[in-house]
Amino acid sequence: MQCLDGSRGELNVYKRLPVTLVRGEGVYVYDDQGKRYLDLYGGHAVATLGYGPxxxxxxxxxxxxxxxxxxxxxxxxxxxxxxxxxxxxxxxxxxxxxxxxxxxxxxxxxxxxxxxxxxxxxxxxxxxxxxxxxxxxxxxxxxxxxxxxxxxxxxxxxxxxxxxxxxxxxxxxxxxxxxxxxxxxxxxxxxxxxxxxxxxxxxxxxxxxxxxxxxxxxxxxxxxxxxxxxxxxxxxxxxxxxxxxxxxxxxxxxxxxxxxxxxxxxxxxxxxxxxxxxxxxxxxxxxxxxxxxRGLEEHVGKISSWLKNELGELGLALQGRGLLIGIKFSKSVHTLRHQLLEFGYLCGDAKDPNVLRLTPPLIITKDDLAPFIETLGEII
Ligand SMILES: Cc1ncc(COP(=O)(O)O)c(C=O)c1O
Structure with missing residues (x-):
């Protein structure tokens, strides 16, 4: 627990999402209530092979x-x-x-x-x-x-x-x-x-x-x-x-x-x-x-092209390469990121407040991504 009021605890140096994670499997992580999230942020682009490889x-x-x-x-x-x-x-x-x-x-x-x-x-x-x-x-x-x-x-x-x-x-x-x-x-x-x-x-x-x-x-x-x-x-x-x-x-x-x-x-x-x-x-x-x-070099190229194409069809402005993708909006993504979390999608932010950053595990598939694209389309 971060100590927000100066009492005992972890230093209050992080802006955290309101979720407590307890385990992960593949491209999904689970909170302490058993709710499942698709991890599109991969722990700051770290979880190359997902969770528990x-x-x-x-x-x-x-x-x-x-x-x-x-x-x-x-x-x-x-x-x-x-x-x-x-x-x-x-x-x-x-x-x-x-x-x-x-x-x-x-x-x-x-x-x-x-x-x-x-x-x-x-x-x-x-x-x-x-x-x-x-x-x-x-x-x-x-x-x-x-x-x-x-x-x-x-x-x-x-x-x-x-x-x-x-x-x-x-x-x-x-x-x-x-x-x-x-x-x-x-x-x-x-x-x-x-x-x-x-x-x-x-x-x-x-x-x-x-x-x-x-x-x-x-x-x-x-x-x-x-x-x-x-x-x-x-x-x-x-x-x-x-x-x-x-x-x-x-x-x-x-x-x-x-x-x-x-x-x-x-x-x-x-x-x-x-x-x-x-x-x-x-x-x-x-x-x-x-x-x-697992042939991930080829997989990243293919899944990235497909994902960018799908996101492009929603009329979204994209930047980045491979599975390091920024979706640029015309206003802050703060609310959108929290909405997506509610729907079970963990996304990253960036120094540019208008950018939603996606850095999922490299093993992510079309089947994992399709529901996210649909939800994002509905929200926006
Ligand atoms: C491009 C780049 N360089 C360096 C760093 C710093 O890495 P670390 O947090 O492991 O010190 C980061 C972290 O986000 C990064 O994205």
Whole structure:
């Protein structure tokens, strides 16, 4: 219970939906009254395989019995396997992975890797960006002044506008060492950054020796169809960060690194106590095996086209890619989101108050979605 009046309890820092969930199965979650909800939000785009995926729960249980925890001070067979499986999911450009616990931690370390050895002091980020709540990740999150501001930012941030090609000229600054972007901005409301603009951005960065970081914490791990959303770009970014869906709900994060950046680091440069622990690695390994076995890359492409078509027929304005979809309304979705909850549909919101965000488990089917589309049509 959050303590709303300052009495004992959890800090009052979240706006919560009026529902207490007790269990989940597949794409459905159940409240303490036994009511069933279709989860179209997937726990902030985390539940890649839905709830209770046997392969993942069994892998975690088995690992818990064998070796519950050990640190990066020792080798772990299942850490080697998880790292290998992760690198096998992406192109050969990425030869190294740093395993950690959250999206913010992945971005914090990616920024550290990008700036290390450059003696540059500025980072470029995008209008609308969300990269997390730690110091460096918060600094490149737009609107951080009112959210996560420390007295000082760890570096100066240059803001770019993806709708304006001319804003790339701001990168002509010898102090800029890194640029970070979400190929599809999640928290902003599922905003697909223009591929042409991102390609130009990367060309500019290459010319100016600026390291590029794709934050795929939300849009990675097949959320948009391919394993990485940035794989549709002409040139792959130098670093990619992942978290959310990578462990199907077990807290994990990762930074993928090119060979030239991997060569710059040595023991002691980065570190974490829990990152890359046995349970986390069991979750990663089982998730990656399972998404391949179930052919989810193809499924996401097909179900997304079908869903977008159905929603389009209702005359709705859509944004985003794959199963990271924003439905843009002309007024706040606050009431609509609560109405949908009453009908048994759990949907997400976004920083844009007029956007309803859908990030369901990737295993969702037409049969699961059809009643939602009908209800949404009736409400609007
Ligand atoms: C694109 C992106 N980056 C980073 C984060 C931060 O991740 P975490 O909450 O795991 O620190 C989020 C969380 O929503 C995100 O959507």
């Amino acid at each position: 046997t392969a993942v729960t069994e892998a975690i249980s088995e690992q818990a019995r064998q070796l519950f925890f050990q640190t990066n001070a020792v080798e772990l067979r299942n850490r080697q396997l998880a790292t290998e499986s992760l690198l096998n999911c992406v192109s050969g450009t990425y030869t190294g992975a740093f395993l950690c616990n959250t999206g913010a931690e992945a971005n914090e370390n990616a920024l550290r890797l990008a700036l290390f050895g450059t003696s540059r002091s500025k980072v470029a980020a995008m209008k609308g960006a969300f990269h997390g709540r730690s110091a460096a990740a918060g600094a490149v999150t737009e609107g951080n002044d009112s959210w996560y501001a420390f007295p000082r930012s760890p570096f100066e941030v240059v803001w770019l506008d993806p709708e304006d090609l001319k804003s790339l000229e701001k990168l002509d600054d010898p102090e800029i060492g890194a640029v970070i972007f979400e190929p599809v901005q999640g928290v902003a409301g599922a905003i697909d950054l223009p591929i042409k603009w991102l390609d130009e951005l990367q060309k500019f960065c290459r010319r100016h020796g600026i390291v590029t970081i794709a934050d795929e914490v939300q849009c990675g791990v097949l959320r948009t169809g391919p394993f990485l959303a940035s794989s549709s770009l002409e040139r792959e970014p130098d670093l990619v960060t992942l978290a959310k869906g990578l462990g199907s709900g077990f807290p994990v994060g990762a930074v993928l690194v090119t060979e030239s950046i991997a060569r710059r680091v040595s023991p002691g440069f980065l570190g974490t106590t829990f990152g890359g622990g046995p349970l986390a690695c069991a979750a990663i390994e089982a998730t990656l095996t399972e998404v391949g076995r």
